[in-house]
Amino acid sequence: MIRLHKGPPPDILVNKAAEWTKEYKDALAAKTMTDTIRYRYRHADIKLALRRDSHNKCIYCESDIGFGQIDHIHPVTKCPDEIVLWENLALVCPECNTHKSDYHAPTEPLINPFVHEPSAHLLFLGSMVVAVLGDAMGLRTLKQMNLNRWDLIQKRTKRLERLVPLIEQWRAHPDGATKTILRNAIRDEASDAMDYAATVRAYLKGVLGWDHPPDASAPDTAVATSG
Numbered sequence: 001m002i003r004l005h006k007g008p009p010p011d012i013l014v015n016k017a018a019e020w021t022k023e024y025k026d027a028l029a030a031k032t033m034t035d036t037i038r039y040r041y042r043h044a045d046i047k048l049a050l051r052r053d054s055h056n057k058c059i060y061c062e063s064d065i066g067f068g069q070i071d072h073i074h075p076v077t078k079c080p081d082e083i084v085l086w087e088n089l090a091l092v093c094p095e096c097n098t099h100k101s102d103y104h105a106p107t108e109p110l111i112n113p114f115v116h117e118p119s120a121h122l123l124f125l126g127s128m129v130v131a132v133l134g135d136a137m138g139l140r141t142l143k144q145m146n147l148n149r150w151d152l153i154q155k156r157t158k159r160l161e162r163l164v165p166l167i168e169q170w171r172a173h174p175d176g177a178t179k180t181i182l183r184n185a186i187r188d189e190a191s192d193a194m195d196y197a198a199t200v201r202a203y204l205k206g207v208l209g210w211d212h213p214p215d216a217s218a219p220d221t222a223v224a225t226s227g
């Protein structure tokens with residue numbers, strides 16, 4: 001899980017959110033709900049904007065999303081006013097959506113990567129995720145979302161296994177343009193758009209001392225030449 005930022009809402013929501021919300025609440029009250037009214041948040045323009053903001057990944061587990069689902073961060077069963085609220089919509093994988101279910105506890109929220117800095121609450125240790133000791137929000141999120149489910153452990157492990165040869169190549173190379181290209185390639189592996197970026201960032205910090213984003217005052221080559 002990495003920190004994310006909400007871009008502007010799509011025009012369809014700017015123009016229709018209030019009308020759609022009223023229709024939804026009226027249909028709820030009158031028991032005249034239809035799929036059209038219920039699922040307006042699945043509009044293609046909305047999904048496109050959500051994909052942009054989540055870098056085509058599940059906002060919780062960072063798995064690449066083929067056919068992702070739109071999640072209401074606050075479940076609509078508890079917060080019907082937020083059925084098409086832009087800040088309440090996010091793209092998630094089916095597994096995370098299932099685990100999250102309709103969890104809602106206003107004073108004990110889960111990590112919302114659009115609001116919270118996940119690395120303040122979760123530590124990525126190799127392919128595992130643990131909560132920062134004593135951090136209740138980290139612990140809740142870890143357990144509710146089951147962020148150490150077996151398929152995720154396997155995928156994060158494969159991710160790191162792909163990274164190690166690149167690091168070895170970079171380390172072995174003499175200083176120069178090629179080494180810089182290899183270093184940048186490693187940096188790219190930790191970028192927002194890459195799957196399991198939090199795992200990669202923590203690994204690079206742990207084995208190379210690299211911060212993300214890079215700290216300009218501490219050149220990456222310092223570790224290479226001293227090691």
Ligand SMILES: [Zn+2]
Nearest residue numbers: 058061093096
């Ligand atoms: Zn997920």
